[in-house]
Amino acid sequence: MLQLSDIRLLYLHELRSALRERNIVVNSILLPIFLYPLLLWLVYTGISFVVGQTEGFTSRVMLKGLPKEHQRLQHDLKKDKQVELTQSDDPNSDIRSGNLDVLVDIVPPVLDAASLTGNFRVRLTYDRSKDRSRIARDRVTDHLSRYRDGYFEQEAQKFGLTPAQLQRFWVETHNVATGQQMGRFLLGLMVPMMLIVMVAVGSMYPAIDCTAGEREKSTWETLMTVASSRINLVVAKYLYVATMGCVAGILNLIAMTFSIKSMLGPILGRRVEDLSFQIPWLSLPLIAVVTVLLALFIAAGMMILASFARTFKEGQSMVSPFYLAVLLPVMFLQMPGLELTPGLALIPIVNVCLVFRESIAGIYHWPLIGLTMAVEVVCIVLAMWLAAAILRYEDVLIGSYGGHVGRFVKERLIGTKRRTGDSDG
Amino acid sequence: MNWTTVRTLLIHELRMLARDRRTVILSIVLPIAVMPLMLFGTRYVEQRREKTLAETVYRYAVTGTEADTVRALLAQARGRLFRSSELKEQDDEESLAGFRFEEVRVASPDSSLKSKDIHFYLEAVNGREADARARKADAEKKERARRRRGQSSDSTASEPVRLPGVPVVTIYFQEDRDASQAGLRRMQRLLVLLRGIERDALLRERGFPVEPEQVIAVEPSSVATAGQVTGSWIGRFLTVFLLTLMLSGGSIAAMDSVAGEKERGSLETLLTTAASRAEIVAAKQLTILFIALLITLIQVTNILVYLNLRLIELPKTFIIEAPPVLIVTLLLLFIPVAAVIASALLMLSAYAKSFKEAQMYFFPVYLVSLAPALAAVLPGVSLRSAIAVVPVANVSVAVREVMVGKYDWPMIGVTLLVMAVTAGWMMRVSARMLSMERLITASEADVADLTGGPALFPKHVLRWYGVMWAVIFAVAANIPELATLKRQLFFNEVVIFLGGPALMIWKYRLNVREALALRPVKPLAWLAVLLAIPSGLVTALGVFRLANLFLPVPERLLERFGQEFMPSDIPFWQLLLLLAVLPGICEEIGFRGLLLYGLRRKFRPVRLALVIGAIFGLFHIALFRLIPTAFLGMTLTGIVLLTGSIFPSMFAHAASNALSFWAARQGLSLHTLDWWWYLATAAAFALSFYLLYRVRTPYPDLRA
Amino acid sequence: MDEPVVVRSLTKTFYDESRGEVRAVQGIDFECRVGEIFGLLGANGAGKTTTLRMLATILVPTAGSATIMGHDVATDPMAVRRNLGFYSASTALYPRLTARETIEFFARINQYPSDQVARRVDYLIDRFGIASYARARVDKLSTGMKQKVSIARTVAHDPPLLIFDEPTVGLDVLNALEMQDIIKEFRAQGKAVLFSTHIMSEAEKLCDRIAIIHGGHILACDTLDNLRQATGKRYLEDVFVHYVKSSDE
Structure with a gap:
């Protein structure tokens, strides 16, 4: 039966060969660590490029029909280095063809607005489907609104109203959440999903490689002849796959907390400096334990499916649906405001995701966390039971079973066609 | 090039692919089944969230020297329904019409907010106190700027500023709470709205002759049709989107076609037949191209179905104009893209020694091909520039121009030529790879490793x-x-x-x-x-x-x-x-x-x-x-x-x-x-x- | 008329990042005649497979020349490939094709007259006793069955030259013997057969002429009897060792 020394030996053997397999190293170790710095670089580079592009535009503006008393507006526009005043015979078609960005057409105000002396109306013609034209419109609108404010205040003063009176009151907002709370909130939105994805990605290759892959390389048979019981073999492999999943997940978590600040930098701008991305210390052991449970569950599921495959490629196509099934629920949980409830705690994976999120924010609903863990354990036990049921069949164990999981479950676990494990391949 | 041979090879490749049942299921059936699930899920959760936020009665407290003024202001708002002309709401804003709020009297608003008893609180102070606070904040800001030498502040001149003596209402909220944020957004808009109404009333009282809105009124009007605006939006992402589909679709055929054959040993058999390298490469390229286009077509149809079923909702201003000439031009532009993708995937597959290795190279190739397709996202890039000679990037820009109705035929011609040359060159490289001994024969143990x-x-x-x-x-x-x-x-x-x-x-x-x-x-x-x-x-x-x-x-x-x-x-x-x-x-x-x-x-x-x-x-x-x-x-x-x-x-x-x-x-x-x-x-x-x-x-x- | 296979100072050099130049084949000469089984005998890594791969146009020679039915392997590989059938333990079949489809595919791709393909396939199925499993997919077949399909596809287009690269590797005695019989039969049909092996008994039994290849050089090339006479040894094994030792000294 179970022999710990054998399991240890086999486990170390699996780990060592995994670390020498390029695919596994890339997917379970390098990808989780380096994905973020790389993405970061791409985002940063992309943003500086776009900023460079946008800044480089000069907006070609045509000013038409400006009254004498408002010459200051033209002066303002001329002073702006990013604005170039031009003339055109057919502004509309020039805007369409992209030779002119915006037409500022000064027209008389509508009837009842004319009672204010010097008042006018502006028709801005631009092309919304062109970036350059839109940018030009924004620039001109900026100038106009500044000019308008000045003019408005000046006119209102004639009626005894000061600018301060016109402003009435000022509305400000103030976020009382600390930088730490905000940091945890943002981490909570991103980290759980990535953690689960990485555990799945990290276990996928090892799970296939140590089952279907071994069959392909015909080392499976060699392994079957060693002087250790098969249960030891399976346990060692199982632990190894779960380890790789955990490693990928944890490495990713570390890489993510490290680089999230710089990743959000280009998006949030200056604000990011006030944020602190630190996971509460108490949460670390909790996250670790839940990650282990998650990895054990995912490893079991993947290995069961992959053990029916004879080649690596086949293994991949068998595991993929499970992989998707793990990721799907997580994908649409990416919104704020969702909290761990008893109902959600019953759904595997989803509950883990929410436990991650809340513990990152420093919220601990212990009964629900307990429930979550219990649910995961039940899942693992179920998977174990299924694995044990499958391993009873020799043809599956030695790799001569020709069918796939669905057929196996239908014919042997539920169906009436119970046969002992003689080969039918 | 003998086309009968290519045909024989092509049929052979397609037949083998069709018989690979698992691949077919994985690459076609699974995505079709998964997509609606994902859409349903996201939509359901999002709708539930919106509903919860809309039905919430937002609880708040009011403090400060001017608390009663704010109370009066809000009391006045509570009683009335706003006309939509007053609200001027954007499509993407949550409606103020159903905004329900309720004041709670608490001893310490700050701790109530932290314990989640209230969603936010307002603090109103009079002009004098506001001025004092502003001076203090200013001094702090200067001090901070002095410490962080060299970093200038970002404030731009166009932003309005508070004038001295004007009272301040501050909304305190918690950004890490969804409901608090939602409450803040609504309250802020309500206050701004009320302020505008008050100001107008004041002006009218003093006899100001016109509505303030009509002082130097700016009326923007766009020469672009709604279809063109939608087109410019879609045009930005269409290439990236289709490219992703083509890459993932084509990869299924590509990995198996050379790398897989190497692994199984059938490539050597094929290389000793009377089919030339060029013919083999052409047949394989066409296979990948066919599969890539087929899967892209299926996926696009799939999406169109969901659009019709309203599983994906589009903004109301979204108007897609698709005259025949547009569709033909798009096809003309995208088929070469598919050909380049197919060639790139073939190259990858020819370079890899096994199926697994090919898979490992896929991600980098994917990123590298995607990068030029993002050219259309950049503002103001025109096809009449150096971009026309950058493969894929040129199509991406051309597609965007075509989508807004600009058909620059000479440059489209250049684009097509560049793409054709690229695809051809890649095919030649692939064909050469089939002659590289390092890549086709199982390599003997490398002494260095020993x-x-x-x-x-x-x-x-x-x-x-x-x-x-x-x-x-x-x-x-x-x-x-x-x-x-x-x-x-x-x-x-x-x-x-x-x-x-x-x-x-x-x-x-x-x-x-x-x-x-x-x-x-x-x-x-x-x-x-x-x-x-x-x-x-x-x-x-x-x-x-x-x-x-x-x-x-x-x-x-x-x-x-x-x-x-x-x-x-x-x-x-x-x-x-x-x-x-x-x-x-x-x-x-x-x-x-x-x-x-x-x-x-x-x-x-x-x-x-x-x-x-x-x-x-x-x-x-x-x-x-x-x-x-x-x-x-x-x-x-x-x-x-x-x-x-x-x-x-x-x-x-x-x-x-x-x-x-x-x-x-x-x-x-x-x-x-x-x-x-x-x-x-x-x-x-x-x-x-x-x-x-x-x-x-x-x-x-x-x-x- | 020229001999079916003429090889003159054929050389192959590989370039390796860490080892630099590797000379796999260093200027070898031989020819193979009509109705003859010509054997390349050598240990693993001697350059047999590289030589045969160059003749099959999988690899391009670095220097020297080789002509097959009068066509040069470097300048006219297409014509060469139309005229040869290449069989080796590493040339696999397509698992998802049936046996019949496999043979038909290779007949067509090798440009066998298309109106005669069906007849040729029927003949080969009949000749190699494939009929009972002709409609089964290749991945379901046993090793022996696969071997027969593999030979059938090698001769699907009825080429005048056949190249067998260690054809009996991995086969059991009965299958190996059958392979030898088939090779002899091809000789009887007047085809030239080029054949490589490291199994002495096989070479002794089959080959009309033998070339002993070692370290990329041909050490000797003659009939078995002449080789025995030249060295004074009785068994081919001893002959082989004699040449290899004297070259290493």
Whole structure:
């Protein structure tokens, strides 16, 4: 039966060969660590490029029909280095063809607005489907609104109203959440999903490689002849796959907390400096334990499916649906405001995701966390039971079973066609 | 090319693919089944969230000296329903019409907010107190700015500012709570709305003749139709989207087609038949192309179905105009893209030795192909520019122009030509790969793997530099203690560029003299190097300006960069040591020493210089520095290759850095010289290399 | 008329990143005649497979020349491939095709007259006794069955030259014997057969002429009897060792 020394030996053997397999190293170790710095670089580079592009535009503006008393507006526009005043015979078609960005057409105000002396109306013609034209419109609108404010205040003063009176009151907002709370909130939105994805990605290759892959390389048979019981073999492999999943997940978590600040930098701008991305210390052991449970569950599921495959490629196509099934629920949980409830705690994976999120924010609903863990354990036990049921069949164990999981479950676990494990391949 | 053979091969490939039931299920059936599930799920959760937020009665408290004024203001709002003309709501805003709010009297609003008893609270203070607070905040801000020297504030002049004496209402909320944020958004809009209504009433009372809105009223009108606006939006992302579909669809066929055949051994069989390499490649390419297009078609249909079923909701202003000419042009543009993708995937598959290996290469290829497709996302790129000759990027831009109704036929022609040439070239490379013995025959055990040591180093060298790059990047981004110039330089130069090579020399037991090319140099070569330094520097700046025409660099970025590297509080000699001598020694050991030594047999000399230059550029991280530094890197590599020694390049590197800093100190702006200056220096630069070539002592043991 | 296979100073050099140049084949000469089984005898890594791969146009020679039915392997590989059938332990079949489809595919791709393909396939199925499993997919077949399908596809287009690269590797005695019989039969049909092996008994039994290849050189090339006479040894094994030893000294 179970022999710990054998399991240890086999486990170390699996780990060592995994670390020498390029695919596994890339997917379970390098990808989780380096994905973020790389993405970061791409985002940063992309943003500086776009900023460079946008800044480089000069907006070609045509000013038409400006009254004498408002010459200051033209002066303002001329002073702006990013604005170039031009003339055109057919502004509309020039805007369409992209030779002119915006037409500022000064027209008389509508009837009842004319009672204010010097008042006018502006028709801005631009092309919304062109970036350059839109940018030009924004620039001109900026100038106009500044000019308008000045003019408005000046006119209102004639009626005894000061600018301060016109402003009435000022509305400000103030976020009382600390930088730490905000940091945890943002981490909570991103980290759980990535953690689960990485555990799945990290276990996928090892799970296939140590089952279907071994069959392909015909080392499976060699392994079957060693002087250790098969249960030891399976346990060692199982632990190894779960380890790789955990490693990928944890490495990713570390890489993510490290680089999230710089990743959000280009998006949030200056604000990011006030944020602190630190996971509460108490949460670390909790996250670790839940990650282990998650990895054990995912490893079991993947290995069961992959053990029916004879080649690596086949293994991949068998595991993929499970992989998707793990990721799907997580994908649409990416919104704020969702909290761990008893109902959600019953759904595997989803509950883990929410436990991650809340513990990152420093919220601990212990009964629900307990429930979550219990649910995961039940899942693992179920998977174990299924694995044990499958391993009873020799043809599956030695790799001569020709069918796939669905057929196996239908014919042997539920169906009436119970046969002992003689080969039918 | 015999088309009957190609046909036979094509049918053969397609038949085999169709019989691979698992692949078919995985690549076609699964995505079709998964997509609606995902859409339903996201939509359901999102709707539930919106509903909850809309039904919430937002609880708040009011404090401050002017609390009663705010209460009165809100009481007035509670009673009335706003007309939609008053609300002026955007499509994407939550409606104020159903906004329900309720004041709660609490002892301490702050702690109530923290304990989630209320969603937010308002604090209203009168003008005098607000002024006092503003003064205090201002002083703090100045103090902060003084401490963080060199970083200017971002506030722009166009933003309105509070005038002295105006009362302030502050909404305190918690951004890490969804409901608190939602409450804030609504309350803020309500207050602004009420303020406007009050102001209008005041103006009317004083006899102001017109509605304030009609003072210099601005009426924007766009010449673009709704269809064009939608088109410009879709056009931005259409190429990326379809490219993703094509890549993932085509990869299914591609991985199996060459890499898989190699693994199974059937490729060798196929290569001994009377089908030529070109025919085999053509048939495989067509297979991948067919599958890529088929899967893309299925997926697009799939999406259209969901659009029709309203599983995906579009904004109301979304109007898709699709005249036949548009559809034909799009097809005309996308089929070459599919062909290029198919060729790229085929190349990948031909390069990989097994199915697994092919899979591993897929992700990088995916990223690299996606990058040019993003060209359409950039603002203001026109097809009438250099972009027309960049494969994929040109289609991406062309698609966007076509989507807004601009058919630039000559440039579309250029685009198609470029794409056709690219696809053809890639197919030729694939065909050549089928003749490369290293790639088709199972390789015998590599001696290097058995013995280890120096022989193994060339195989591992790129990995080392990959790790070094990531470390530099991660450290710079994450460890604030290293953010000062001195420390960062010390870390990069000494720890990475000196420590990394030292570690490699130790690990692979390399011969230091050989690995670092520590060899004597002919006096005449020194003379040539001396000429190459100033001319190379100015030429590099010319290259930078040339590159700037295509990739404009934000001026603010350059300024900040200059400030960071030109701190005024460090003496010039120290700066020289830090910015010229240190990089001259350490970076040369890193790049022209170990990296060059490791790669010397991987590439032929010219390509070797290009590769090392590019890697050197990548290590400088910022995009705008990539091209000039890569140019410098290539020059330095060239010097080492021609003199066989690292010393001249160390000297050239240090001198070149020193020269550019000296010039900057003296206020010489080498960035803005006349173009003929650059031409003249480029000629001098070429002359120096010609001299170097004449007196060369080649780097030993290069690939012929 | 020229001999079916003429090889003159054929050389192959590989380039390896860590080892530099590797000379796999260093200027070998031989020819193979009509109705003859010509054997390349050598240890693993001697250059047999590289030589045969060059003749089959999988690899391009670095120097020297080789002509097959008068066509040069370097300049006219297409014509060469139309005229040869290449069989080796590493040339696999397509698992998802049936046996019949496999043979038909290779007949067509090798440009066998298309109106005669069906008849040729029927003949081969009949000749190699494939009929009972002709409609089964290749991945379901046993090793022996696969071997027969593999031979049938090699001769699907009835080429005048056949190249067998260690054809009996991995086969059991009965299958190996059958393979030898088939090869002899091809000789009887007047085809030239080029054949490589490291099994002495096989070479002794089958080959009309033998070339001993070692370290990329041909050490000797003659009939078995002449080789025996030249060395004074009785068994081919001893003959082989004699040449290899004397070359290493």
